[in-house]
Amino acid sequence: MPINFAVSREDILRGKQGAPGWYTLLVKNVSQGPGKNDPQSNTVTIKMVIEDGPDKNVFGAPVTHYLSEKAPGMAVPFLEAVTGRRLPENGATPDVEKSVGRKVKAYLKWDLEFKSWKCQDFMPESGVFAA
DSSP states (O other): OOOOOOOOHHHHHHTOOOOOEEEEEEEEEEEEEEOSSOTTSEEEEEEEEEEESSOGGGTTOEEEEEEETTOGGGGHHHHHHHHTSOOOTTOOOOOGGGGTTOEEEEEEEEETTTTEEEEEEEEETTSSOOO
Protein backbone atom coordinates (compact mmCIF):
# COMPACT_ATOMS: atom_id res chain seq x y z
CA MET A 1 0.00 0.00 0.00
CA PRO A 2 1.52 3.35 -1.02
CA ILE A 3 2.17 6.09 1.49
CA ASN A 4 1.55 9.34 -0.37
CA PHE A 5 3.09 12.48 1.04
CA ALA A 6 1.83 15.74 -0.47
CA VAL A 7 4.33 18.54 -1.11
CA SER A 8 2.98 21.73 -2.67
CA ARG A 9 4.82 24.22 -4.87
CA GLU A 10 4.77 26.63 -1.90
CA ASP A 11 6.37 23.94 0.29
CA ILE A 12 9.18 23.55 -2.23
CA LEU A 13 9.66 27.32 -2.60
CA ARG A 14 9.68 27.79 1.20
CA GLY A 15 13.24 26.49 1.35
CA LYS A 16 14.49 27.95 -1.92
CA GLN A 17 17.21 30.55 -1.57
CA GLY A 18 17.28 33.46 -4.01
CA ALA A 19 19.03 36.72 -4.73
CA PRO A 20 18.60 39.52 -2.17
CA GLY A 21 16.77 42.64 -3.31
CA TRP A 22 13.52 44.57 -3.43
CA TYR A 23 10.55 42.25 -4.01
CA THR A 24 6.82 42.91 -4.35
CA LEU A 25 4.89 40.90 -1.78
CA LEU A 26 1.17 40.20 -1.52
CA VAL A 27 -0.21 40.06 2.02
CA LYS A 28 -2.20 36.83 2.27
CA ASN A 29 -3.03 36.53 5.97
CA VAL A 30 -2.70 38.40 9.26
CA SER A 31 -3.17 36.76 12.64
CA GLN A 32 -2.51 37.64 16.27
CA GLY A 33 -1.41 35.39 19.07
CA PRO A 34 0.86 35.09 22.10
CA GLY A 35 4.54 35.84 21.62
CA LYS A 36 6.85 32.88 21.14
CA ASN A 37 9.32 33.90 23.85
CA ASP A 38 6.86 35.84 26.03
CA PRO A 39 3.33 34.40 25.88
CA GLN A 40 2.09 37.37 27.94
CA SER A 41 2.71 39.69 24.96
CA ASN A 42 0.97 39.70 21.58
CA THR A 43 2.61 39.11 18.23
CA VAL A 44 1.04 39.80 14.86
CA THR A 45 2.05 37.29 12.19
CA ILE A 46 1.90 38.53 8.59
CA LYS A 47 2.02 35.88 5.87
CA MET A 48 2.94 37.09 2.39
CA VAL A 49 4.07 35.63 -0.94
CA ILE A 50 6.66 36.92 -3.39
CA GLU A 51 5.01 38.21 -6.57
CA ASP A 52 7.80 40.10 -8.34
CA GLY A 53 11.44 41.01 -7.95
CA PRO A 54 14.97 40.39 -9.13
CA ASP A 55 14.93 36.56 -8.84
CA LYS A 56 12.05 35.03 -10.81
CA ASN A 57 12.88 31.54 -9.47
CA VAL A 58 11.36 32.40 -6.09
CA PHE A 59 8.04 33.90 -7.24
CA GLY A 60 5.33 32.34 -5.06
CA ALA A 61 7.67 31.72 -2.12
CA PRO A 62 6.16 32.44 1.30
CA VAL A 63 7.51 35.24 3.50
CA THR A 64 6.51 35.63 7.15
CA HIS A 65 6.98 38.87 9.08
CA TYR A 66 6.24 39.51 12.74
CA LEU A 67 5.13 42.62 14.64
CA SER A 68 5.54 42.55 18.40
CA GLU A 69 3.69 44.76 20.86
CA LYS A 70 6.95 44.78 22.84
CA ALA A 71 8.67 46.66 19.98
CA PRO A 72 5.96 48.73 18.27
CA GLY A 73 8.47 51.10 16.67
CA MET A 74 9.80 48.24 14.58
CA ALA A 75 6.32 47.88 13.01
CA VAL A 76 6.39 51.41 11.58
CA PRO A 77 8.16 50.60 8.27
CA PHE A 78 5.66 47.84 7.44
CA LEU A 79 2.61 49.88 8.48
CA GLU A 80 3.70 52.92 6.49
CA ALA A 81 4.59 50.85 3.43
CA VAL A 82 1.38 48.83 3.33
CA THR A 83 -0.80 51.94 3.74
CA GLY A 84 1.41 54.14 1.54
CA ARG A 85 1.23 56.90 4.15
CA ARG A 86 3.48 58.11 6.93
CA LEU A 87 2.11 57.54 10.43
CA PRO A 88 1.20 60.73 12.33
CA GLU A 89 3.92 62.00 14.67
CA ASN A 90 1.57 61.69 17.67
CA GLY A 91 0.95 57.98 16.96
CA ALA A 92 -1.77 55.84 15.42
CA THR A 93 -3.64 52.58 15.84
CA PRO A 94 -3.95 51.15 12.33
CA ASP A 95 -5.91 47.96 11.69
CA VAL A 96 -3.21 45.56 10.46
CA GLU A 97 -5.87 43.13 9.23
CA LYS A 98 -6.74 45.66 6.49
CA SER A 99 -3.36 44.89 4.90
CA VAL A 100 -4.68 41.52 3.64
CA GLY A 101 -4.87 41.66 -0.16
CA ARG A 102 -2.52 44.64 -0.40
CA LYS A 103 0.91 44.68 -1.97
CA VAL A 104 4.08 46.04 -0.43
CA LYS A 105 7.72 46.13 -1.44
CA ALA A 106 10.26 44.61 0.91
CA TYR A 107 14.01 44.27 0.80
CA LEU A 108 14.43 40.52 1.27
CA LYS A 109 17.50 38.63 2.27
CA TRP A 110 17.85 34.88 2.76
CA ASP A 111 18.37 33.99 6.43
CA LEU A 112 20.83 31.08 6.53
CA GLU A 113 20.10 30.30 10.18
CA PHE A 114 16.34 29.91 9.76
CA LYS A 115 16.40 28.90 6.07
CA SER A 116 13.74 31.47 5.16
CA TRP A 117 13.31 34.95 3.72
CA LYS A 118 13.73 37.87 6.10
CA CYS A 119 12.34 41.37 5.51
CA GLN A 120 15.10 43.94 6.03
CA ASP A 121 13.06 47.04 5.05
CA PHE A 122 9.76 48.07 3.48
CA MET A 123 8.41 50.68 1.07
CA PRO A 124 5.06 51.25 -0.64
CA GLU A 125 4.44 49.20 -3.77
CA SER A 126 4.54 52.43 -5.79
CA GLY A 127 7.91 53.36 -4.27
CA VAL A 128 6.59 56.67 -2.93
CA PHE A 129 4.47 57.75 0.04
CA ALA A 130 1.17 59.60 -0.51
CA ALA A 131 1.11 63.24 0.52
